[in-house]
Amino acid sequence: xxxxxxxxxxxxxxxxxxxxxxxxxxxxxxxxxxxxxxxxxxxxxxxxxxxxxxxxxxxxxxxxxxxxxxxxxxxxxxxxxxxxxxxxxxxxxxxxxxxxxxxxxxxxxxxxxxxxxxxxxxxxxxxxxxxxxxxxxxxxxxxxxxxxxxxxxxxxxxxxxxxxxxxxxxxxxxxxxxxxxxxxxxxxxxxxxxxxxxxxxxxxxxxxxxxxxxxxxxxxxxxxxxxxxxxxxxxxxxxxxxxxxxxxxxxxxxxxxxxxxxxxxxxxxxxxxxxxxxxxxxxxxxxxxxxxxxxxxxxxxxxxxxxxxxxxxxxxxxxxxxxxxxxxxxxxxxxxx
Numbered sequence: 001x002x003x004x005x006x007x008x009x010x011x012x013x014x015x016x017x018x019x020x021x022x023x024x025x026x027x028x029x030x031x032x033x034x035x036x037x038x039x040x041x042x043x044x045x046x047x048x049x050x051x052x053x054x055x056x057x058x059x060x061x062x063x064x065x066x067x068x069x070x071x072x073x074x075x076x077x078x079x080x081x082x083x084x085x086x087x088x089x090x091x092x093x094x095x096x097x098x099x100x101x102x103x104x105x106x107x108x109x110x111x112x113x114x115x116x117x118x119x120x121x122x123x124x125x126x127x128x129x130x131x132x133x134x135x136x137x138x139x140x141x142x143x144x145x146x147x148x149x150x151x152x153x154x155x156x157x158x159x160x161x162x163x164x165x166x167x168x169x170x171x172x173x174x175x176x177x178x179x180x181x182x183x184x185x186x187x188x189x190x191x192x193x194x195x196x197x198x199x200x201x202x203x204x205x206x207x208x209x210x211x212x213x214x215x216x217x218x219x220x221x222x223x224x225x226x227x228x229x230x231x232x233x234x235x236x237x238x239x240x241x242x243x244x245x246x247x248x249x250x251x252x253x254x255x256x257x258x259x260x261x262x263x264x265x266x267x268x269x270x271x272x273x274x275x276x277x278x279x280x281x282x283x284x285x286x287x288x289x290x291x292x293x294x295x296x297x298x299x300x301x302x303x304x305x306x307x308x309x310x311x312x313x314x315x316x317x318x319x320x321x322x323x324x325x326x327x328x329x330x331x332x333x334x335x336x337x
Contacts, residue, residue, distance in 0.1 A: 002036055002314045011315025014038050016079075022059035024067040029074050033331050036314045038265075039077040041113065042067060046086055047097055054087050056124075065106040069229035072252060075262040075311035075332065079111035079160065084145055085137040085174075086117050087128065091145045098149045102157070108228040110250065110265070112153070113161045116142045118174030120166065129173055136174035146184050151193050156224055156235040156250070158198035201245040202269040216241040219288070221295050231255070236295055238268075238288045245269060247288035251296045253303055260307035260334065261300035266292060293323065297337050309334050 005012055017032050018041035032040065046052070047061050071078050080101070084094040101107045117136050119129045128134035137145070146162065153159055162181040177183070188195060199205060207213060217240065224235040231252050238247040247268040253261055268288045300308055310333040312320055317327060325333040 005314045006317050008315070011313075012036065013313040013315045015313060016041055018043065018081075020059065021063040021067045024071065026070065029070060029076075032076075033074070036331065037076070038311050038313050039079060039111075040071050041079040041081060041111075042071075042109075044080040045083045046089065047100060047107065048089070048093070051086050051088055065229075068107060068109070069231075072229045072231060072264070073254065073262075075252070075264050075309060077110045077250070077265050079113060080107075080109040081113045081115060083115050083117045084149075085142070087125070087134050091137075091141065094145055095148055098152055102152065102154055105227050106229065108226065108233075109157065111158045111160050114146070114149070114159065115162075115164050116175055116180075118164075118166070119172040121170045121172060126172060139175040139177050139180075142175050142177075142180065143184060143187075146180070147187060150184060150188065150195055150197070153195070153197035155196045155198070155201075155237065156226070156233070160199070198245060198248070201239075201243060203244050203246050204270050206244050215244065219246060221292065223295075223299075234296075234299060236292050238292060247292055249292040249296050251299065253300075253305065257304045259305075260309040261296070261303070261305040263293070263296055263308060263310040266310070289319075290323065297335075301337055305337070307334060307336055 015035065015037045016039040017035070017037045019028070020043050024040065024042070042064065044064050045055075045057065047064060049060050051057075052060060068078055082098075082101075084091075084097075089097075101109070117125075119125045119134075119136055125134055129136075150159070159181075162184070163175075163178055165178065168176055185195065185200065195201075203215075219238055219240050222237045222239055224237070226233050226235070231254050234251050234253070236249040236251070237245055239245055247266075249266045250264040251261055252264055266289055268286075297308060308325075309328075310320060310325065312331075312333045317333060320333040321327075323335075325335045328334045
């Protein structure tokens with residue numbers, strides 16, 4: 001099925017698997033590679049062992065740290081699902097948690113889903129809510145917290161989603177506001193507070209909100225270096241003078257120079273273009289991906305690495321083959337440099 005999909009009319013360019021921090025062993029990871037997975041979402045919820053004990057989560061912060069490192073070492077993009085407002089938490093504690101996630105090298109995920117805690121039919125929190133032992137944040141409390149959190153998210157991280165799309169029928173307590181993200185972004189704009197996270201800077205979303213915007217065509221590649229999970233990460237972004245994001249690449253360097261450099265993500269933003277389509281009105285197929293990859297190869301050489309491995313969606317393999325990469329036995333696209 002994977003071989004067929006490499007050249008199919010409709011191709012799987014990325015596959016995400018969601019799991020728990022304590023259900024992501026090396027064996028699990030190797031299975032995910034076999035499935036063609038490129039991104040893993042971890043149900044982290046919080047980074048607080050006392051909260052984990054209260055909600056009977058079944059794992060500890062140690063599991064989050066170890067799994068995050070293991071996934072990055074295999075080249076996966078790592079997303080965290082976080083739940084502000086869990087039992088025994090507070091707005092102050094939740095704000096500190098988000099700060100810790102990006103200040104502490106043990107975490108620093110590539111993506112986030114932020115799900116304010118809700119009381120849903122069938123959940124254990126229902127009893128606590130009716131006994132008045134637990135009260136979720138109100139809509140205004142959630143908004144107040146997120147207005148502080150969103151500006152903290154660094155340039156290399158993408159906030160995939162705020163709020164889960166759960167039918168109102170199941171909701172007993174907690175904010176029902178599905179337009180929360182839109183409202184928060186509008187309020188921050190009025191306050192002249194700029195968001196740095198990826199989604200707010202993507203060309204597609206920017207043009208959706210500003211259809212008459214005149215785009216600057218002066219594109220440069222910006223480089224951000226940071227350490228995470230005992231490795232060196234370089235985040236490359238193709239941006240214009242308006243700080244609009246056209247494409248990005250994540251590359252990881254392990255301490256052992258005999259290990260290959262790992263490209264964990266290459267993504268060009270904008271409306272999807274058909275294969276080989278070269279439409280001047282579209283961003284894709286303009287060479288941004290090639291430019292980012294060429295820069296990654298150059299940086300890898302300078303760092304002393306002799307080989308690059310790319311974790312690739314099955315449907316993108318032909319693209320990498322056209323750039324001199326070949327498929328190895330573990331499903332990575334590899335090239336000697």
